[in-house]
Amino acid sequence: MRLSRHILRSAVLVVAGIEQAWGQTVLDTGSTLSMDGIYYYFPGKAFSHGHANVYTAASAGSKSSAKGLIPVTVINSAAANFNLAALESTVLGFGQQDDVWGENFLSAIILQGTSIQGYTESTVNVLNRTSTLTTVQSPTNIPQGPYFISATGDLYQPYRLYPDTEGAFTQPMGPFDATTSTFAALPATVPGIASPGVAVPSRLYYTKTASQPLAGVRTGIKDIFDIAGLRTSNGNRAFEDLYPPRNATALPVQRLIDAGAILVGKMKTSQFANGEIATADWVDYQEPFNPRGDGYQDTSSSSSGQAAGWVVIRGWTWLWGQILGAVVRDPAIWTAASSVMYQEALTFFPQFPPKLQTIGFPTPDTTAADSTEAEANVILLAFLAKVESFLNLKSEPVNYTARWDRVKDPSLPSLDILLNRTYPTLISKEQTKLVRDPFYADYAAVNDDRVPFIDPVPKARWAFSDSLPASELDVAIANKNIFQNFWETYVLPAGNNDTEYCSESIILYSSGVNIFYRNTYLDPPKPPFGFDDSQISIFAEVPDFVVPLGSAAYNSTITNHTEVLPVSVDIIGKLLRILSRSL
DSSP states (O other), X not given: OOEEEEESSOOHHHHHHHHHHHOOXXXXXXXXXXXXXXXXXXXXXXXBOOOHHHHHHHHHHOOOOBTTXXXXXXXXXXXXXXXXXXXXXXXXXXXXHOSSOOGGGTTEEXXXXXXXXXXXXXXXXXXXXXXXXXXXXXXXXXXXEEEEEOTTXXXXXXXXXXXXXXXXXXXXXXXXXXXXXXXXXXXXXOSSTTOBEEEEEOGGGOOOOSSOTTTTOEEEEETTSOOTTSOOOTTOHHHHHHSOOOSSOOHHHHHHHHTTOEEEEEEOOSGGGOOOOHHHHOOSSOOOOOOSTTSOBOOOSTTHHHHHHGGGGTTXXXXXXXXXXXXXXXXXXXXXXXXXXXXXXXXXXXXXXXXXXXXXXXOTTOOOSSHHHHHHHHHHHHHHHHHHHHHTOOOEEOOHHHXXXXXXXXXXXXHHHHTTTHHXXXXXXXXXXXXXXXXXXXXXXXXXXXXXXXXXXXXXHHHHHHTSOTHHHHHHHHHHHHHXXXXXXXXXXXXXXXXXXXXXXXXXXXXXXXXOBTTOOOOOXXXXXXXXXXXXXXXXXXXXXXXXXXXXXXXXXXXXXXXEEEEEEEEEOSTTEEEOSOO
16 A cells, blocks of 8 residues: 655644744645545544554554544444454445445554454454454444554544546535535646546444435535635635635525535636536636537536536435525435525425326327437337336326417417516516626725626627616516416416425426537527526426436547437426425
8 A cells, every 4th residue: 555645735744833923824734645546635623632552553564654644433332242254334325335444454444332352453354455453342332434543542534535637616515624614626737738636524423314415425516605714706816816615505505514425625607607508608718628528519608517527436326506496416415415405485386287288299100300409209209118117197188388379368468479578687687787797896896896707608698688677577577477377277286285295296308318519609698588498497497307317329529439428307397396205
């Protein structure tokens, strides 16, 4: 085992001298370690003290010490019949559960709360490794898992460093400081071009409870939410530079923290969460790279950081913020997170609705435009068949635009005309008032009346807002409400028995497979006119939950190979009401 250490900031012994000589406040912000090619970060503050006897025993036969640090494993058990087989089974389980712990932490073992039955030796062979063994009969408050121990007997919790290979993060975060209730930027990098380290703690440290159902779940937060101790960028460099680190955490994020979620960083978003495309629109920051397909597909927009970030910690349970946008991979975690987020506003129902409807779904007779669409249609139809079987229902297609034309007031136009300007008016009018105007005023006040740089898309949308009279916002709200009333009355009404199921139907639709190369040049941006299925949830105020189903192949012009992109389905339900059973 090879162990090397890299000091990130001045060590404690040095900073003490600097403070005495110059009166400066210098903090030890932690160190990084490289062990067998894996990088770790640990904060300057020890987790526990008083274990010098463990270090003395471990250092006697260990050659892995670097700067006086030795990797150790803490195991907790209250079992009276704990034996060597149980010990080996425990560490095997560690390797299956966790990506921070590894066999290289078996230089020494601290066994808490019990002892190995009939065993009195000071060393033990585990997984073909010889470990020094220290037994602490009484339980302690030290969670089991991996640690580094110093010559003074201090235990440090390591965080594994992953490279941000997709450029998904604006700011990886260090550990939460409970004394100040704040976070700090993570002062660590890993080898690679422009690759900040993303630090994750061991999952072994955490146990889910009723009060902390998200304990140990790694969480990335879209960089439009404030987090105490960190700056908020909104995807804009001038905005990030203008305002100091926040002194309070946004309520949705705080609720996740209180439920045990582990915040690992703030994630990239398009500027002020507007719809931007990689090549032409992302100016202040580079759009994250899409880990799917050939690696050069557009990642879409405001949630691109979360969408790309899963690959940073590939293969491990991981919760994407923003929860308000339901960007979560695991349904069980989503259920826990939504309960934490929405609290009394959330209602669980024991039954699924009695109807299943689809919008624009393929049929067995659908003629696909190409092989990619054909493959996606097979996946969608297979999923639909499984849902029909599970619910014991036959799906029915719903043409809501035709239904609108049948039931609408004669004075109203078609939906595509009624709602053509509604979305761009709503988002631009509200954003100019709530975001742009105070930002411009604050920036001008300290920059000699200068205007900050704004990416092309938000600038075009704000200009569109300025071209409209104030009354247009009221018109847009009225049109949205007209659509919402139509949707709740004629498309997705509440259930007949509202205590058993939330609505009369579940609705599925899909956007298919979207091949969108990020190296394609585009026309100048314009307001997002028009209306399509993806905006139903916005205007009808209903949840739209995206479920990945599989992958469809396409011929990439980037790699000249066949690549695959995801096929997903959208499930529309009733307002903030969750179906308690799972497919």
